[in-house]
Amino acid sequence: MxxxxxxxxxxxxxxxxxxxxxxxxxxxxxxxxxxxxxxDELLFQVVHQSTELWLKLAAAELTEAVARVHAGEPAAAEPLLARAALGVRLVTDQLEMFRYLSPADFEAMQPALGKGSGAESPGWRQVQAASRQLGRAFTDHLAAHGIALATLRATDPTNPVHLLAEAMVEWDERVSLWRARHYQVALRIGGHAATGAEATMLAKLVGHRFFPELWQARVKSVQG
Incomplete structure (x- = not known):
């Protein structure tokens, strides 16, 4: 049939x-x-449009994670952060496509881009906003449960709050690696070497953290 x-x-x-x-x-x-x-405009658009889709998913996962933390469910928030981090890792990996875009070809297609900049990415703005919301929700959760950030690293590693903190650090690191890699690719296909100002910008990209207090707590726990 x-x-x-x-x-x-x-x-x-x-x-x-x-x-x-x-x-x-x-x-x-x-x-x-x-x-x-x-x-090569097709290559350029496919990479950036798929990036926007992955960032849309990452922002949705972060937003749901915020809701779960507010609901007192850190265990449910942790895998959502892992999914968001994987999305950004995939965004980073696909930048390898730009190895096949030469500076000369990029210069030839630049008029088609107008004044567009990656800083205008709506996906990136959504991710930034959701990450800041997550940081505030996590801080509120610690305060509501009387958990001191300084002692978090000493808690049971299977504790849901500990696992969520680790997932937040992983998310932070993935975003930092993506931004640094993206900037290096921009330098490569832009056809110019990093100047002092550009090197400073790269350092800021690498050093940026959504959750600096979590990183500081890790350093203090090792030093202590």
Whole structure:
């Protein structure tokens, strides 16, 4: 008996896969060949558009983690942070595609980018906001339960609050590595060496922390 593959979901597309994933819309979001001034615009857009999708997911996981912490459920928040961190690791890994974009090709396609900058990324702004909310929620949770940050490292490593703190540090590190790697790639395909000002900027990217108090507590626990 022949199986009926006709779609049952509403929307555009010849199959339910196309309708659910909205592939017609998704694959139409890149500039068409006749619109491009350089063929590597497709590479550039695919990397950055997929980055926005991963950041959207990461921000959603962080937002849910904040809600779980507010609800007094740190154990439920910890795996959400792990998922967000994995998303940023994948964002970092895909920057390897830019190894195949030469400075000359990037310069040729730059007019198509206008005045666009990665600093304008809506996904990054959402991630920043959600990370700050998480930091405040975690601090409030510690205060509400009478937990001193200085003693957190000495608690049972299987304690949900300890595990959440470790996940927050992992998230912080993943974001820092992504930002530093992104900046190095920008220097590479921009075709110029890091000046003193650029080196200072890179140092700030590497040194940025959403949760500096957690890092300080780790250092103090080792020194103590």
């Amino acid at each position: 022949k199986r009926d593959h006709s779609p049952v979901l509403p929307g555009d597309g010849a199959t339910d896969y196309a309708r659910y994933m909205r592939t017609d819309t998704l694959l139409d979001l890149q500039r068409r060949p006749e619109e491009m001034i350089h063929r």
